[in-house]
Amino acid sequence: MTSQHNQSLAERDLAVLWHPCTQMKDHAEAPPIPIRSAQGVWLEDFDGRRYIDAVSSWWVNLFGHSNPAIAEAIGQQAKNLEHVILAGFTHEPIVELSEKLVALTPKGLNRCFYSDNGSSAVEVALKMSFHYWLNKNGNQQKQYFINLANSYHGETLGALAVGDVGLYKDTYDPLLLKPITAPSPDAYLRESGESADDFADRQADALAALLEQHAQDCCAVIVEPLIQCAGYMRMYSPQYLRRLRALCDEYNVHLIADEVAVGFGRTGTLFACEQADISPDFMCLSKGLTGGFMPLSVTLTTDQVYDAFYDDYDQLKAFLHSHSYSGNPLGCAAALATLKEFEQRNAIQNNRQLAAYMGQKLSRFESHPNVADIRQTGMVAAIELTPDGSRQTEYPWQERRGLRVFKHGLENEALLRPLGNVIYLMPPYVINESEIDQLVDVISAGIEIAVR
Ligand SMILES: *Cc1c(COP(=O)(O)O)cnc(C)c1O
Numbered sequence: 001m002t003s004q005h006n007q008s009l010a011e012r013d014l015a016v017l018w019h020p021c022t023q024m025k026d027h028a029e030a031p032p033i034p035i036r037s038a039q040g041v042w043l044e045d046f047d048g049r050r051y052i053d054a055v056s057s058w059w060v061n062l063f064g065h066s067n068p069a070i071a072e073a074i075g076q077q078a079k080n081l082e083h084v085i086l087a088g089f090t091h092e093p094i095v096e097l098s099e100k101l102v103a104l105t106p107k108g109l110n111r112c113f114y115s116d117n118g119s120s121a122v123e124v125a126l127k128m129s130f131h132y133w134l135n136k137n138g139n140q141q142k143q144y145f146i147n148l149a150n151s152y153h154g155e156t157l158g159a160l161a162v163g164d165v166g167l168y169k170d171t172y173d174p175l176l177l178k179p180i181t182a183p184s185p186d187a188y189l190r191e192s193g194e195s196a197d198d199f200a201d202r203q204a205d206a207l208a209a210l211l212e213q214h215a216q217d218c219c220a221v222i223v224e225p226l227i228q229c230a231g232y233m234r235m236y237s238p239q240y241l242r243r244l245r246a247l248c249d250e251y252n253v254h255l256i257a258d259e260v261a262v263g264f265g266r267t268g269t270l271f272a273c274e275q276a277d278i279s280p281d282f283m284c285l286s287k288g289l290t291g292g293f294m295p296l297s298v299t300l301t302t303d304q305v306y307d308a309f310y311d312d313y314d315q316l317k318a319f320l321h322s323h324s325y326s327g328n329p330l331g332c333a334a335a336l337a338t339l340k341e342f343e344q345r346n347a348i349q350n351n352r353q354l355a356a357y358m359g360q361k362l363s364r365f366e367s368h369p370n371v372a373d374i375r376q377t378g379m380v381a382a383i384e385l386t387p388d389g390s391r392q393t394e395y396p397w398q399e400r401r402g403l404r405v406f407k408h409g410l411e412n413e414a415l416l417r418p419l420g421n422v423i424y425l426m427p428p429y430v431i432n433e434s435e436i437d438q439l440v441d442v443i444s445a446g447i448e449i450a451v452r
Pocket of ligand 1: 117118119120122152154155224230258259260261262286287
């Protein structure tokens with residue numbers, strides 16, 4: 001196809017579409033890029049230009065675009081049973097997937113409740129937690145949630161409310177639940193000379209003080225384990241999660257682990273909670289769940305929570321929440337094929353080498369005068385740019401420097417999508433070393449353009 005085709009698709013797009021998380025006026029200058037096909041880590045547009053998908057298409061893709069095994073599984077499923085209502089009915093893929101998820105996730109998470117996106121999985125956890133305390137002992141006092149500064153849990157009103165990224169949230173403030181916000185254990189904020197573990201302990205002490213004051217009014221604490229992804233890929237020590245689990249037990253509030261982004265191997269273990277050896281009361285999963293093929297999400301919880309809803313119908317204790325596409329069989333088939341890929345590729349093990357290679361390559365930026373921090377947890381690595389290389393918490397640059405890296409990337413076969421001044425890599429697990437080399441070279445030149 002020709003670039004004419006490319007252009008006319010973009011024009012037709014701009015006449016009828018409204019893109020997510022986008023100031024559409026920006027597209028007056030740079031129209032959206034129509035992608036014709038994708039294989040492995042490579043996206044290809046209608047001009048035959050190629051881009052390495054360094055961000056896994058918003059963190060969903062694990063084993064490559066158009067992965068043949070996952071595509072085949074979805075195709076087979078579609079010919080047999082594309083969908084069936086999940087209230088009063090069930091199907092084989094969802095039973096098999098649920099058995100696998102219960103077996104793979106931390107101990108005690110024995111029940112799976114399905115929806116179709118990460119925000120909804122969070123909404124389910126919030127509603128279930130609140131409703132649990134109500135069912136359990138008629139406790140209506142527990143109405144609040146504790147969240148972490150700089151956290152992100154999605155865009156629907158409940159999920160947005162328990163997030164803390166002002167850029168997405170502040171506009172809608174009048175509409176939102178008011179959480180109680182604890183300081184983040186984000187290791188970027190530690191004092192110089194302080195270890196990430198010590199800082200985690202200090203921030204856990206601050207959380208303990210909040211719980212001491214508010215626990216009787218609180219349903220749950222919600223966190224993104226180990227990495228605050230949308231919050232500029234800020235990372236923290238597993239020590240915080242250990243303290244958090246103990247504090248939630250001590251103060252009788254739930255722990256909600258939002259592993260929508262970090263689940264399925266991103267942090268180096270299948271689930272991030274494993275690194276602290278903890279089990280949350282709720283775990284939210286989506287994004288990588290289907291290998292990046294289908295919208296599907298699940299909220300796992302414990303027998304204890306489940307049992308508090310189990311009663312005669314007229315007791316009105318049931319969880320009357322549903323989505324039209326809850327537990328869609330195509331999504332479940334994609335998820336099962338994805339779990340098979342983990343096994344057959346020995347992915348968690350292989351990722352260790354890839355992650356080490358990524359870290360080694362990025363270390364070349366350590367002495368760069370504009371690099372304040374290089375951080376990595378498993379298959380997620382980030383570089384924080386500041387005007388003078390000092391660790392700052394404000395983003396004084398109004399010039400959208402990350403955007404320059406993005407543009408430079410597009411001209412050089414790389415889809416990088418910096419968060420503010422943070423450039424990060426969260427690639428599909430099928431990336432190879434020469435593709436990592438290529439990305440790091442593009443980042444290097446991109447940084448020089450950004451800081452100019
Ligand atoms: C992306 C994300 C969500 C929201 O998931 P959607 O599928 O985009 O609704 C929730 N929590 C975290 C941690 C996320 O990164």
